[in-house]
Amino acid sequence: MIFIDIKKPLKGVKENMLLEVGLTLKKGSFLALFGASGSGKTTLLRIIAGLEKAKGQIIVDNEKWLDKNKFLPPQKREIGFMFQDFALFPNMNIIENLLYINNDKKFAEKLLSLSGLNALKNRMPHSLSGGQKQRVALCRALMRKPKLLLLDEPFSALDTKMRENLQNEIMMFHNEFKLTTIMVSHSPEEIYKLANIMIEFKHGKIIKKGSPKELLLKTSGSEKFSLIGKIIDIIKADVINIALVSIGSHIVEVVISKEEAKKLKKGFSVVLSTKAFHPNIKVLNEDTFS
Amino acid sequence: MNLDLTPFILSFKLAFIVTLFLLIIGIPYAWYLSVTKSKIKPFLESLTALPIVLPPSVLGFYLLVFLAPDSFIGKIAGDLFNVKLVFSFPGLVVASSIYSFPFMIQPIQSGFESINKNIIEASYLGGKGKLTTLFRVILPNIKPSLLTAIIITFAHTVGEFGVVLMVGGSIPGKTEVASVAIYDYVENLDYHKAHIYSAILLMISFLVLFAVYYINYRQKRKYDFY
Numbered sequence: 001m002i003f004i005d006i007k008k009p010l011k012g013v014k015e016n017m018l019l020e021v022g023l024t025l026k027k028g029s030f031l032a033l034f035g036a037s038g039s040g041k042t043t044l045l046r047i048i049a050g051l052e053k054a055k056g057q058i059i060v061d062n063e064k065w066l067d068k069n070k071f072l073p074p075q076k077r078e079i080g081f082m083f084q085d086f087a088l089f090p091n092m093n094i095i096e097n098l099l100y101i102n103n104d105k106k107f108a109e110k111l112l113s114l115s116g117l118n119a120l121k122n123r124m125p126h127s128l129s130g131g132q133k134q135r136v137a138l139c140r141a142l143m144r145k146p147k148l149l150l151l152d153e154p155f156s157a158l159d160t161k162m163r164e165n166l167q168n169e170i171m172m173f174h175n176e177f178k179l180t181t182i183m184v185s186h187s188p189e190e191i192y193k194l195a196n197i198m199i200e201f202k203h204g205k206i207i208k209k210g211s212p213k214e215l216l217l218k219t220s221g222s223e224k225f226s227l228i229g230k231i232i233d234i235i236k237a238d239v240i241n242i243a244l245v246s247i248g249s250h251i252v253e254v255v256i257s258k259e260e261a262k263k264l265k266k267g268f269s270v271v272l273s274t275k276a277f278h279p280n281i282k283v284l285n286e287d288t289f290s
Numbered sequence: 291m292n293l294d295l296t297p298f299i300l301s302f303k304l305a306f307i308v309t310l311f312l313l314i315i316g317i318p319y320a321w322y323l324s325v326t327k328s329k330i331k332p333f334l335e336s337l338t339a340l341p342i343v344l345p346p347s348v349l350g351f352y353l354l355v356f357l358a359p360d361s362f363i364g365k366i367a368g369d370l371f372n373v374k375l376v377f378s379f380p381g382l383v384v385a386s387s388i389y390s391f392p393f394m395i396q397p398i399q400s401g402f403e404s405i406n407k408n409i410i411e412a413s414y415l416g417g418k419g420k421l422t423t424l425f426r427v428i429l430p431n432i433k434p435s436l437l438t439a440i441i442i443t444f445a446h447t448v449g450e451f452g453v454v455l456m457v458g459g460s461i462p463g464k465t466e467v468a469s470v471a472i473y474d475y476v477e478n479l480d481y482h483k484a485h486i487y488s489a490i491l492l493m494i495s496f497l498v499l500f501a502v503y504y505i506n507y508r509q510k511r512k513y514d515f516y
Binding site: 049051074076079085102140143 | 406408409411412413414415416417418419426427430431433
């Protein structure tokens with residue numbers, strides 16, 4: 001059981017705010033922290049890790065990590081932390097990166113072979129791809145056999161395919177080692193896939209809490225079917241006008257009227273939706289993988 | 291021809307002691323400067339950089355005043371350690387340490403400032419204390435800066451002239467280092483010896499600089515550091 005009840009004043013970009021979080025988490029949960037940039041998600045993660053101080057209480061499995069009179073330093077908290085930029089030690093090769101944390105060669109090799117990285121164990125971090133580095137970072141985070149695995153936007157530096165691989169890997173380790181995991185994420189898709197509980201933040205406060213299924217589907221169900229994108233080009237083809245709209249990692253073509261073609265310009269952010277129950281869906285790529 | 295190597299030995303002995311001393315105090319001091327958010331940081335940085343811009347004669351003059359046997363510091367050194375700080379080798383060590391201070395601090399400080407803070411936190415989160423983190427993660431990852439600091443400090447101490455002349459005098463076998471010896475030879479119109487000494491110093495200086503740049507060039511190719 002993990003109990004968190006903390007307060008910390010934060011200096012925001014526009015205004016100061018108070019980060020105020022109270023939550024209880026069952027062992028084995030996979031919690032996602034969701035919300036706009038600057039809403040306090042990463043700070044909360046760093047407070048749990050002991051990298052930043054705050055007022056309040058953190059209790060993990062009956063062990064006090066933070067209290068009025070107590071601040072357990074990060075060295076003593078059984079935590080695995082995965083940084084957004086991997087933060088591998090550049091002066092050590094892959095296996096040394098793991099052994100530095102815990103000199104258990106068998107365990108290090110087990111982790112590396114579970115993630116299929118055994119062949120790379122003597123390589124230096126700078127010679128690895130982003131996806132490989134992130135997997136090494138994940139293995140390194142597990143070397144301490146942590147009670148709590150903290151992931152700070154683990155997929156933000158990766159392309160779609162790498163993301164999928166790493167998501168599967170995180171799920172595998174989460175189940176294999178019966179971890180409690182807290183992940184900061186901007187992506188509803190990731191959260192839906194991985195987490196079994198999620199919290200949405202706004203200005204340092206929890207505004208929604210529940211299962212991803214409830215929160216994510218409810219939001220999109222109550223609003224009409226719509227996607228947000230950016231116009232990257234407007235093309236005149238014979239008698240029709242076509243807008244190229246980039247949505248996420250996809251680009252879609254949308255037929256627009258003459259009037260709209262005059263109104264819209266390259267670089268505009270737009271909302272694509274349906275009208276009168278006639279969704280206009282064009283298949284861009286039949287490969288369902290991406 | 292009988293070439294007296296004593297001035298060179300003195301120069302290198304001085305440079306070795308000064309470099310070692312500055313390295314030991316330089317690492318914690320540069321670390322403090324790199325992490326502090328205190329208002330006295332610009333003040334300390336200015337003080338540190340002062341020897342770079344100050345004429346050696348000005349620095350030498352103040353050091354003579356403050357290290358003289360009847361001065362406060364001179365008295366303490368004399369009474370407690372029985373050491374004379376002017377016109378003596380210990381005095382040269384003190385003066386050179388002050389003169390070469392910025393050459394040790396600045397590269398190490400910029401190394402500390404450019405290191406990715408997340409790898410330091412990753413080490414803490416791996417259960418490692420501050421000292422282990424310093425020796426196994428921080429220092430190995432600022433190796434080029436450390437090497438630059440050590441070699442430039444050493445070379446700069448070998449090459450200094452004004453301060454060692456003023457604080458050390460020019461006592462053969464005691465404080466007459468190579469650069470001062472050359473000055474003495476020129477004054478005595480012994481151009482032959484001045485030539486030889488100068489050529490040796492020129493060669494050593496070039497080799498030292500070449501070593502720094504070559505090692506850093508190789509390091510950068512070896513790892514994609516920052």
